[in-house]
Amino acid sequence: MSFDFDRLVVDDVSRHFGRRKALNRVSLSCTAGEIVGLLGPNGAGKSTLLSILSTLVAPSTGQVRYGDRTAQQAGPALRARLGLLGHDLYLYPELTARENLQFFARLFGLPQASNLVDDALTHANLADRADDVVSGFSRGMRQRLALERALLHQPRLLLLDEPFTGLDDGSGQALVARLKGLRDRGCIVIVATHDLDLAEGLLDRLAVLRDGRLLPVAASSASLRDRYRDTIQAAAAGASTCRGRHGQGGAS
Amino acid sequence: MTDFLRVAWIVMRKDLTVEMRSREIVYTTVFFAASCVLVFAFALVREGRPLEDAAAGILWIAIAFAGTLGLGRTFERERHTETLRALMLAPSDRPAIYVGKLLGMLALLAVVEAVLVPLVGIMFHASFLASPLLMLALLVTGTIGFASVGTLFAAMLVRARSRDVLLPVLLYPITIPVIIAGVRGTAALLQATPDEPMARFWVSLLVFFDVVFVTLSLWTFEPLMTES
Numbered sequence: 001m002s003f004d005f006d007r008l009v010v011d012d013v014s015r016h017f018g019r020r021k022a023l024n025r026v027s028l029s030c031t032a033g034e035i036v037g038l039l040g041p042n043g044a045g046k047s048t049l050l051s052i053l054s055t056l057v058a059p060s061t062g063q064v065r066y067g068d069r070t071a072q073q074a075g076p077a078l079r080a081r082l083g084l085l086g087h088d089l090y091l092y093p094e095l096t097a098r099e100n101l102q103f104f105a106r107l108f109g110l111p112q113a114s115n116l117v118d119d120a121l122t123h124a125n126l127a128d129r130a131d132d133v134v135s136g137f138s139r140g141m142r143q144r145l146a147l148e149r150a151l152l153h154q155p156r157l158l159l160l161d162e163p164f165t166g167l168d169d170g171s172g173q174a175l176v177a178r179l180k181g182l183r184d185r186g187c188i189v190i191v192a193t194h195d196l197d198l199a200e201g202l203l204d205r206l207a208v209l210r211d212g213r214l215l216p217v218a219a220s221s222a223s224l225r226d227r228y229r230d231t232i233q234a235a236a237a238g239a240s241t242c243r244g245r246h247g248q249g250g251a252s
Numbered sequence: 253m254t255d256f257l258r259v260a261w262i263v264m265r266k267d268l269t270v271e272m273r274s275r276e277i278v279y280t281t282v283f284f285a286a287s288c289v290l291v292f293a294f295a296l297v298r299e300g301r302p303l304e305d306a307a308a309g310i311l312w313i314a315i316a317f318a319g320t321l322g323l324g325r326t327f328e329r330e331r332h333t334e335t336l337r338a339l340m341l342a343p344s345d346r347p348a349i350y351v352g353k354l355l356g357m358l359a360l361l362a363v364v365e366a367v368l369v370p371l372v373g374i375m376f377h378a379s380f381l382a383s384p385l386l387m388l389a390l391l392v393t394g395t396i397g398f399a400s401v402g403t404l405f406a407a408m409l410v411r412a413r414s415r416d417v418l419l420p421v422l423l424y425p426i427t428i429p430v431i432i433a434g435v436r437g438t439a440a441l442l443q444a445t446p447d448e449p450m451a452r453f454w455v456s457l458l459v460f461f462d463v464v465f466v467t468l469s470l471w472t473f474e475p476l477m478t479e480s
Binding site (some may be wrong): 057081 | 259260266340346478
């Protein structure tokens with residue numbers, strides 16, 4: 001039943017929702033011990049890509065390989081190696097922080113669940129609120145708890161959708177340090193974020209999506225913000241040139 | 253198989269814990285089911301004498317209505333927090349999640365029926381205890397048949413915009429055989445002399461429906477829940 005991988009390959013993946021193309025022939029590969037930043041404007045396809053990587057959404061065309069297997073070939077064992085922190089936090093507001101973590105630890109069949117839960121509560125800095133129901137938590141507290149929920153089973157591939165949402169400066173910095181630690185332990189981390197300040201210095205590689213397409217990112221020592229801006233501007237300029245050509249062609 | 257049952261048990265226990273905390277679904281469904289019975293009682297009981305054979309139909313209509321309400325609310329809860337996605341990420345066979353949700357739903361309907369049966373019995377002068385084991389068998393098999401399809405549809409429609417309308421529209425036509433079997437079997441037991449052979453026939457038919465519906469639901473749950 002156990003399965004592991006040290007390489008993730010997204011091969012020519014497209015995803016349509018009706019007539020709308022959320023992802024258009026995206027190819028990407030990541031190796032263990034790497035943090036990849038997934039940037040792009042709203043609606044670029046970041047969350048769709050994360051959903052596909054987490055096996056919750058099937059690609060319309062193309063495939064994702066985890067090591068040498070696809071999600072279908074690996075079966076449920078693959079999900080034991082995936083951690084997902086979505087924009088929604090996947091927590092039960094009626095349950096306490098401890099009950100939430102215990103539920104997911106049991107669901108994943110983790111041995112010594114109680115110890116893992118205690119450690120996770122300490123990491124989330126919620127040990128003193130462990131027996132309070134989650135509905136009374138602030139967004140930042142829920143975010144920290146949700147991150148620990150995603151990490152309980154020590155996933156090989158960690159997918160984070162806007163992980164810095166609601167975090168104060170201290171918690172944001174702690175998350176950055178935590179992610180670097182996971183990278184050093186061989187985790188593949190993919191982070192979709194708009195918080196370029198916190199992501200600066202965290203990301204090993206940048207992938208920029210726009211209108212469902214992965215844009216080429218020039219190698220540069222410039223800041224993350226500048227590289228992202230340049231990539232988007234280059235793509236916009238390319239698109240307008242293309243439209244101009246089409247327009248001329250149509251007129252002539 | 254052990255892992256499958258373990259996950260189903262954990263999901264059911266979680267659903268019951270959440271419900272014990274909020275008591276939102278059990279109160280609303282029981283209240284709704286009791287209201288249904290009272291409305292029918294006002295319409296169908298004249299001068300203390302109920303319409304003949306009405307009790308069986310009213311019992312099963314109330315179960316179906318309350319069940320639909322409960323199904324919608326249970327999955328609305330998962331949709332609101334998007335926790336259904338987290339459940340689908342568990343490293344086990346996804347149909348185990350379905351079985352867990354189904355067991356939770358059956359527990360809820362058991363509570364509803366524990367209130368409904370005596371209420372219908374009092375309002376419509378129906379003796380449900382004439383053949384208690386057969387009556388229990390009808391309730392159990394009928395509820396499993398209804399809830400098995402209902403749980404699948406409610407999970408499937410969790411992202412649909414018109415899910416509140418679509419659930420009964422899809423559910424009732426498919427579960428009509430279950431409701432008919434439940435009504436006919438119950439009516440057979442409520443006669444002055446209970447017709448036990450006839451009730452046994454309807455129980456066997458319900459068992460057949462249960463096997464078909466549960467098998468089909470287990471088979472289709474994963475492909476339906478993976479957004480393809």
